[in-house]
Amino acid sequence: MKKVLKTAILVGTLATLFVGTASIASASEEPHIIYRKGTQGSFEGPANWFTGKVHVEMIFPTNKDFPYSNGLVTFQPKARSNWHTHPIGQMLVVTKGVGYTQYWGGKRETIREGDAVWCSPTVKHWHGGSHNNTMTHMAITGTKDGVNAVWMEPVTDEQYNKE
Amino acid sequence: MKKVLKTAILVGTLATLFVGTASIASASEEPHIIYRKGTQGSFEGPANWFTGKVHVEMIFPTNKDFPYSNGLVTFQPKARSNWHTHPIGQMLVVTKGVGYTQYWGGKRETIREGDAVWCSPTVKHWHGGSHNNTMTHMAITGTKDGVNAVWMEPVTDEQYNKE
Numbered sequence: 001m002k003k004v005l006k007t008a009i010l011v012g013t014l015a016t017l018f019v020g021t022a023s024i025a026s027a028s029e030e031p032h033i034i035y036r037k038g039t040q041g042s043f044e045g046p047a048n049w050f051t052g053k054v055h056v057e058m059i060f061p062t063n064k065d066f067p068y069s070n071g072l073v074t075f076q077p078k079a080r081s082n083w084h085t086h087p088i089g090q091m092l093v094v095t096k097g098v099g100y101t102q103y104w105g106g107k108r109e110t111i112r113e114g115d116a117v118w119c120s121p122t123v124k125h126w127h128g129g130s131h132n133n134t135m136t137h138m139a140i141t142g143t144k145d146g147v148n149a150v151w152m153e154p155v156t157d158e159q160y161n162k163e
Numbered sequence: 164m165k166k167v168l169k170t171a172i173l174v175g176t177l178a179t180l181f182v183g184t185a186s187i188a189s190a191s192e193e194p195h196i197i198y199r200k201g202t203q204g205s206f207e208g209p210a211n212w213f214t215g216k217v218h219v220e221m222i223f224p225t226n227k228d229f230p231y232s233n234g235l236v237t238f239q240p241k242a243r244s245n246w247h248t249h250p251i252g253q254m255l256v257v258t259k260g261v262g263y264t265q266y267w268g269g270k271r272e273t274i275r276e277g278d279a280v281w282c283s284p285t286v287k288h289w290h291g292g293s294h295n296n297t298m299t300h301m302a303i304t305g306t307k308d309g310v311n312a313v314w315m316e317p318v319t320d321e322q323y324n325k326e
Contacts, residue, residue, distance in 0.1 A: 032283065032288065034278060037278050068254075120195065
């Protein structure tokens with residue numbers, strides 16, 4: 001019994017510490033937070049979400065007051081995301097190059113450095129590099145209940161090529 | 164009376180048209196919206212909000228599903244915003260150069276290309292170019308009840324210079 005009690009006290013103390021730490025670390029309680037370049041991680045776009053070579057460099061994560069993350073995504077020519085949706089929408093800002101985007105039922109649109117694209121909540125869409133150019137865009141993506149995207153089927157060559 | 168009635172009908176019709184148009188134009192009802200570079204307007208930072216030369220080029224406005232606008236703000240060296248707050252916070256992403264930011268009670272921080280800064284709701288702060296460099300940042304700024312900033316007093320040279 002003694003051991004159980006000690007364990008219970010330890011767990012309780014740890015739980016309190018954890019809650020305390022989480023509370024102190026909560027983004028919303030900081031006057032400001034600086035996310036330094038290169039500290040937020042990066043990854044290659046996984047094959048079950050993307051076609052071709054895609055690199056993602058995170059710029060900032062979500063916080064309690066701002067449920068949006070921002071990743072700088074670079075698509076090689078012809079590389080593209082799968083079709084997908086976002087529960088509370090996504091804003092793209094093209095920072096370099098030329099690419100395409102399309103929503104389900106719409107036409108493929110060409111987007112260039114300085115253009116921004118709002119994709120409404122739950123709208124099925126894709127984005128990627130153009131045939132001959134890389135594209136880099138910021139992807140400011142909303143998260144709801146821990147989900148920021150619902151991934152679907154790849155964009156076929158026929159879909160990608162259709163103007 | 165006839166004239167009054169006609170006027171009433173005209174006003175009623177115009178109101179219906181207006182509401183109809185507004186509804187069709189509502190951002191949230193579009194699958195996506197493309198904001199082309201250079202179409203969102205630009206302005207010089209007004210003297211009652213800024214010290215020195217500051218240029219703002221809008222990238223995207225708020226929409227019903229995303230109450231954040233984004234302006235690309237360029238500060239000349241030593242130029243800076245007044246002290247101010249944002250009702251639901253602001254995310255800065257530095258796209259060029261070197262600048263400073265500071266919240267009330269905190270230290271002046273140097274920020275560089277690729278850094279991002281979250282400023283929490285209602286926290287008094289300022290941002291600007293460094294002593295010898297211009298800085299350009301995106302300012303992703305939340306709007307609540309039509310207000311995106313509460314402007315306060317200028318940052319004095321003494322405040323600006325203090326490391």
